[in-house]
Structure formats: structure tokens, C-alpha cells
Amino acid sequence: MEEVLEKIKRFAHQSHGEQVRRYSQDPYIVHPIRVMQTCRQFTNDITVLAAALLHDVLEDTSVTREQLHAFLEEVMTEEQAAHTVSLVEELTDVYIKPRYPHWNRRKRKMKEAARLEKASDEAQTIKYADIIDNAPEIAEKDPDFAQRFLPEYLSLLKRITSGEPRLYKQALETVYSCLPESKDRH
Secondary structure, eight states, rough: HHHHHHHHHHHHHHHHTBBTTTTTTBBBHHHHHHHHHHHHHHOOOOHHHHHHTTTHHHHSSSHHHHHHHHHHHHSSSSHHHHHHHHHHHHHSSSTTTTTTTTSHHHHHHHHHHHHHHHHHHHHHHHHHHHHHHHHHHHHHOOOHHHHHHHHHHHHHHHHOOOHHHHHHHHHHHHHHHHHHHHHOOO
């Protein structure tokens, strides 16, 4: 399994190319690796771990669904590859500004939350890990944006409740601890 995950990590890293994390300027791959490591605390399912590594590939790179599936078939069984692609697709934002320029951010986020509410337990679990990794960095590096962003995360978490329960609790605690009001109370 480790060899397969290493190949998937290299593919994700190559797919993200020169992309860097917005606030730290670290290579983008550090984020998917942390998301995968968080998921790994609760599962050894190769499809979940692979999807965690690949969760932003379809959304943030030029890699197509077909290219992703073809790569995964080289390193996994057909069934595993199909399930991994399905999870990545569930985690790929649909209601994005370029597709819905006439909708404001609030409407797009509400539609996205409604879509994710119907996502599989595994996809929701990966989303929790994504939130756990993103929230502290945004809160620390961009407090003005965090005032809008963190409540969006809370609204989303209220809707996506069928993933791994301990990770769900950790995601909620992470977001609450990043809110400016909670910091004022401590």
C-alpha cells in the first residue's frame, strides 16, 4: 500500500506543478499529504487515502477525470481506481464562480453545501480533514477573510454529518477554536 500511495503522491505533486499554498508559499502538495495523514488516523482504506491525496487535482489543475482514472488504473485495481475517482469528483467544487458568475459567493457556498450533504461518508470524512488543515492557516494568515470563511465552514459542517464521527468532532473543534470570538474568550 505504501508504494501505491507514494506513486499517487508523486502524481498529485506533478499535477499541482508549481502551485504553492496561498499563505505559506509551501509547495501545494503539503496540504493533500496532511489531509491524507489526518484521514489515516481513522482508516487504512486505500481509496480514501488516495482520494485525500488527490482531492484538489480535478478542481485546481488541468488533469481531467479520464487522465486521473487512467493513472489510477496503473497503480490500483479497476474497482479501487473507479472508487477513488468517484470520491475525488464528490470533493470537487461544482458551484464555482467561472461556471456561475451571476451567483454571489453565499449562494454558491449554499449550493455546494447541499451537494456535499449528499456525498458519501468517505468523501465527507476527507472534507473534514481538509477543513482541519485549512482553517488554522486561514485564521492565522488572513483574519479578515477568516471572518467570512470560518462561518461558511461551520454552515457546511452542520450539513455534512455522516463521515467519521471523531474526525467530524475534531473538524468542529478546529473551526470553533479558530473563530475570533473563541480566541477572545481564552
